[in-house]
Amino acid sequence: MNIHRGRLIDHLHLKVNDLDASKRFYKAALAALEIPLVEGDGHFFADELWVDVGPAIAHVHFAFQAKDRAMVDRFHAAVLAAGGRDNGAPGERRYHPGYYAAFALDPDGNNVEAVYHGPHERSAASVRIAS
Numbered sequence: 323m324n325i326h327r328g329r330l331i332d333h334l335h336l337k338v339n340d341l342d343a344s345k346r347f348y349k350a351a352l353a354a355l356e357i358p359l360v361e362g363d364g365h366f367f368a369d370e371l372w373v374d375v376g377p378a379i380a381h382v383h384f385a386f387q388a389k390d391r392a393m394v395d396r397f398h399a400a401v402l403a404a405g406g407r408d409n410g411a412p413g414e415r416r417y418h419p420g421y422y423a424a425f426a427l428d429p430d431g432n433n434v435e436a437v438y439h440g441p442h443e444r445s446a447a448s449v450r451i452a453s
Contacts, residue, residue: 334384336432337376341365343405343429344373350404351426354396355386355436378430385435391422397436398424409433 338344345359345366352359352368360367365374388394395412402408410425420440428434 333370333372334382335372335374336382336430337378338373338428338430339375339378340429341373341375346404347401347406347428348373350400351386351397351406351434351436354400355388355393357386378432381431381433383433383435385423385437388436388438391438394422394424394436394438398426401426401428401434405429406434410435 336344341364345361348366348368348371349359357368365372367373386397388397391412398408398412406426406428408425409427410423412424413422415421415423418439421437422440423435423437425433425435
């Protein structure tokens with residue numbers, strides 16, 4: 323089995339109150355970002371994101387990487403249609419030139435962002451981990 327991971331975070335574990343509502347939200351978000359969601363017994367995951375049921379301890383903010391502005395737009399529309407709440411429509415942000423992002427609150431109030439940092443070249447698409 324080959325596993326692909328990003329560069330900075332090994333994993334992000336979210337505890338949620340309603341697994342089905344969260345699954346709808348993240349399935350829509352990840353489909354818009356062209357990232358597969360894997361379902362398991364009492365959990366689901368995608369790349370570095372792991373989600374299962376348990377008391378949500380704190381609200382967090384994290385950002386998914388988008389390939390372009392259109393993908394950010396699709397993310398925002400998809401998560402709102404899946405029950406997310408708008409927390410910042412797609413648009414340029416002042417964080418740095420070319421920062422284009424959208425924000426939505428998931429069913430537990432986490433601030434989920436999709437961001438495109440402008441034209442760039444990656445040294446690799448992902449890190450491949452083979453067992």
